[in-house]
Amino acid sequence: MNQDVLLLAVVVIGLLAVAHFTTLGGGIAGGVITPLNPKAEFGVIRMQESILRGPRGSTGTTPPPTITLTPPPAVPQDILARSFALSTRNAKSRNINEEYVEIVYAPTKNAAPVDISDWMIADSKGESYKLGGISLIPGISSLYNQDRLILRGSARIHVVTGRSPLGENFRLNKCAPYFSQYKTFTPRISDSCPSPSREPGQDSLSDTCYQYIKTISACRIPTNIPFFLDNTCREFIQKNASYDACVKNHKSDTDFYGDEYWVYLNRPEHIWSDIRDSVILKDARGSVVKAISYQ
Secondary structure, three states, X not given: OHHHHHHHHHHHHHHHHHHHHHHOOOOOOXXXXXXXXXXXXXXXXXXXXXXXXXXXXXXXXXXXXXXXXXXXXXXXXXXXXXXXXXXXXXXXXXOOOOOEEEEEEOOOOOOOOEEOOOOEEEOOOOOEEEOXXXXXXXXXXXXXXXXXXXXXXXXXXXXXXXXXXXXXXEEEEOOHHHHHHOOOOOOOOOOOOOOHHXXXXXXXXXXXXXXXXXXXXXXXXXXXXXXXXXXXXXXXXXXXXXHHHHXXXXXXXXXOEEEEEEEEOOOOOOOOOOOOEEEEEEOOOOOEEEEEEEO
């Protein structure tokens, strides 16, 4: 009898142990541990339904309305087509820094400004190149091409295949010809800018100094100043015969900016064929504004 009771106790204890391990999912085969949270998967607990929406099946708080931004109306294509023209200019050049085409803008009376920063120039093969921004006063700021290319009046845009001598696109200003002393531009920049002999303070200079200043080549920094000129004269030349000095003295002039722009596509290879091709101007939406072919 005692042996029967002892055997029964052993069996009961064994059954209880098996039940305990089965509940924990830790059988002899080593199965996956059952998560304590029935909604958890591999230790990641899913978040409950959004408090804003409320329980599934209920409306809860009304979600905020979707706001759709409507783009500004586009200028009619027929007006753009009448205002813009293209010229192949030097498209057949084999030098990528001399290969360029031109965009000419002749707006109608009272026309609104046109932003062409996101416009593209394309060839007959379907390759398109974005014009991009410009620097209104090149050579001054370290932030290149941060200004939008906005046409507010008649303009001529030279679109050059290669790289900019200044490292940036730019709008012509009355001091820019100073750059031509050490850099080459295609097309060339005219040699016309304010003369140092007309800058404020020249009345106090000696006649010898004044005569010398009048001989300084247009838009050029003098490199060999005569030894006989006094320090006052030399200081005046240093402060007035340079690009930076010209910009400082004339950036507020009403005629400071010109109507020409130099835009560089920074391509390492030719874009335009020297046999035959098409030049296509597209707006920011990809619509053709103007096209011209040559052969």
